[in-house]
Amino acid sequence: xxxxxxxxxxxIHEGDCLEVMRGMSDETxxxxxxxxxxxxxxxxxxxxxxxxxxxxxxxxxxRWLNEMVRVLKPGGxxxxxxxxxxxxxxxxxxxxxxxxxxxxxVDIKYSLPIRGRLYPSHYSLLYYVKGSKPSSFxxxxxxxxxxxxxxxxxxxxxxYKDKMNPLGVNLSDVWTDIxxxxxxxYKKRDANALSLKLxxxxxxMASDPGDLVFDPFGGSGTTYIAAELNGRRWVGSELDCxxxxxxxxxxxxxxxxxxxxxxxKNVLFTKADLLHRKKSGIxxxxxxxxxxxxxxxxxxxxxxxxxxxx
Numbered sequence: 507x508x509x510x511x512x513x514x515x516x517x518i519h520e521g522d523c524l525e526v527m528r529g530m531s532d533e534t535x536x537x538x539x540x541x542x543x544x545x546x547x548x549x550x551x552x553x554x555x556x557x558x559x560x561x562x563x564x565x566x567x568x569r570w571l572n573e574m575v576r577v578l579k580p581g582g583x584x585x586x587x588x589x590x591x592x593x594x595x596x597x598x599x600x601x602x603x604x605x606x607x608x609x610x611x612v613d614i615k616y617s618l619p620i621r622g623r624l625y626p627s628h629y630s631l632l633y634y635v636k637g638s639k640p641s642s643f644x645x646x647x648x649x650x651x652x653x654x655x656x657x658x659x660x661x662x663x664x665x666y667k668d669k670m671n672p673l674g675v676n677l678s679d680v681w682t683d684i685x686x687x688x689x690x691x692y693k694k695r696d697a698n699a700l701s702l703k704l705x706x707x708x709x710x711m712a713s714d715p716g717d718l719v720f721d722p723f724g725g726s727g728t729t730y731i732a733a734e735l736n737g738r739r740w741v742g743s744e745l746d747c748x749x750x751x752x753x754x755x756x757x758x759x760x761x762x763x764x765x766x767x768x769x770x771k772n773v774l775f776t777k778a779d780l781l782h783r784k785k786s787g788i789x790x791x792x793x794x795x796x797x798x799x800x801x802x803x804x805x806x807x808x809x810x811x812x813x814x815x816x
Contacts, residue, residue, distance in 0.1 A: 507519050507521060507525070507526060507529055510747050510751070511747060511750070511751045511754065513734060513754065515733070515734050515737075515738065515739050515740060516719075516730055516733060516734060516739055516740035516741055516742070517740075517741055517742075518724060518727075518730065518741075518742050518743065518744065518747050518750055518751070519741075519742070519743045520743070520744060520745065520746070520747045521743060521745070522743075522745070523570055523573075523722035523723060523743045524569060524570055524573060526722065526743040527570065527573035527574070527576075527577060527722060527743075528573065530573075530577045530720075530741075531577070532576055532577065533576075533577065533578065533579045533580065533582075534577055534579065534718065535574075535577045535578050535579060535582055535718050535719075535720040535741075536578075536579055536582050536583075536641065536642070536713050536714075536717035536718050536719065537582060537583050537585075537642075537708075537709065537712045537713040537717060537718075537719045537720070537738075538574045538577070538578055538582065538583070538584045538585070538719075538720045538721070539584075539585045539586075539587070539705070539708060539719070539720070539721045539729050540570070540571075540574065540584075540585070540586050540587065540721065540722060540723055541587040541588075541700060541721070541723050541725060541729075542567065542570070542586075542588065542723050543556045543723075544556075544588060544589055544592065545557065545558055545560075545563040545592070550745075550746075551746045551748075552744075552745030552746045554745065563592070564592070564595045564596075567592070567595070567596055567599075568596075568599050570722060571586075571596065571599060571600065571603075572603075573722075574720070574722065575600075575603050575604060575636065577720065578636045579636065579641070580636055580637045580641075581635065581636065581637050581639065581640055581641030581642075582635070582636045582640075582641065583607075583633065583634070583635050583636075583640050583641075583642070583643075583712035583713075584600070584604060584632075584633075584634045584635070584636070585631055585632065585633055585634075585708055585712070586600075586631070586632040586634075587629060587630075587631055587700070588629070588630055588632075589626070589629060589630065590628070590630045593609075593630040593632055596632065597609070597632055600632065600634050604634035604635060604636055605634060605635045605636075605637065605638060605639075606633075606634055607633040607634060607635055607640070608631075608632075608633040608679045609630060609631075609632060609633075609679065610630070610631035610632075610633060610679045610680070610681060611628045611629075611630065611631075611679065611680045611681070612628055612629045612630075612631055612681045612684050612704070613627060613628050613680065613681065613682040613684070614627070614628065614629055614684060614685075614686050615627045615686075631681075633712075640712060642711075642712055642713050642714050642717070643711065643712065644710070644711060645676075645677040645707075645711045646674075646677060646707055646710060646711065646771045646772055647671065647673045647674030647675060647676065647677065647771065647772050648674050648675050648677055648683060648771060649674055649675070649770060649771070649773055649774060649775055649776045649779065650663075650670075650674070650675055650774055650775055650779075651675075651682075651683075652775070652776075652779040652782070652783075653782075654782075655782070655786075656782055656783065656786035656788060657778075657779040657780065657781070657782025657783035657784075657785075657786060657788060658783065658786070658788050667791050667793035667794050668793040668794075668795065670774060670794060670795065671774070672773075672774050672795040672796055673772045673773065673774070674771070674772055674773055674774050675774075677707075677711075681704075681707075683703075684701050684703055684704050684707075685701060685703070686701070687699040687700070687701050699725065699726045699728065700725060700726070700728040700729070701728070702728055702731065702732060702760060702763055702764060702767065703767050704728075705728050705729050705731075705732035706732045706736065706764060706767055706768075707771075708732075709729075709732045709733055709736050709738060710736060713733075713738055715736070715737040715738065716737065716738065716739065717738050717739065718738070718739045718740065718741065719733040719738045719739065719740045719741075720740070720741050720742060721740075721742040722742065722743050723742075723743075723744065724742045724743060724744030724747065724750050725744065725750075726749050726750065726753065727749065727750035727753045727754065729742065730742055730750065730754075731753065731754075731757070731760050732764075734754075734757075735757075735760065735761060735764050773796075774794060774795070774796050775790070775794075775796055
């Protein structure tokens with residue numbers, strides 16, 4: 507099958523993902539990510555049936571999961587994005603084929619409260635590896651969680667401030683910093699779009715420059731954008747590729763967005779939080795070792811490398 511669009515790093519195929527994957531060679535992909543339809547009865551431009559029986563939906567998922575496992579290299583990583591209702595079934599299937607790494611909970615409220623049930627407030631991100639350990643694993647560090655109003659820490663680190671890594675806090679398996687894509691500036695289609703921050707994190711954690719990233723459910727193309735802008739090769743499929751092609755023809759907005767994302771990771775405090783602290787009159791304790799640049803609005807102790815609010 508010929509691609510309908512390609513760049514120097516990747517290509518997108520228009521058609522059923524199972525047909526596309528059957529044309530792919532064994533063990534050629536370094537990182538695979540899937541964001542399938544959630545079988546919630548939504549309308550898609552492709553006209554797919556998003557209201558299957560539970561049994562039919564899980565059976566379909568097993569078919570494309572088997573193909574994804576096949577095309578992954580030994581040591582390759584697989585991520586599956588879905589609601590918990592379905593990922594409990596998909597995890598049970600993957601446990602027979604791959605090595606479980608993490609069930610990552612991404613804190614995003616994805617619906618209105620449901621009468622008689624707890625408020626659904628997270629998506630599930632399954633993380634598996636083909637073989638005993640991943641070929642690539644270098645998670646980003648994240649800034650210290652701070653109050654968005656005053657910039658003060660949301661957690662008291664007590665006397666351990668001097669032991670904090672200046673590159674930031676260890677990434678956990680609960681992600682509370684992935685915003686839903688609601689702003690028209692970043693929303694590329696009517697259906698739910700993936701956050702570029704989410705895909706940037708996954709791509710950088712589980713692949714290296716030059717690796718091949720595969721996503722069989724292209725959606726608005728966020729996986730491919732993250733791969734392209736981070737120097738990864740990529741391949742994917744979608745039943746209707748118009749949105750993806752249009753997005754690649756105007757990458758300026760995504761480039762600027764990604765630059766902002768990169769500025770706010772692998773730092774102990776973001777510039778915005780430092781400025782909030784200054785305005786709120788909350789001095790940054792001198793025990794912190796802060797990595798990164800500081801501008802005229804922040805003072806830096808050059809003897810210790812500690813940034814503090816002027």
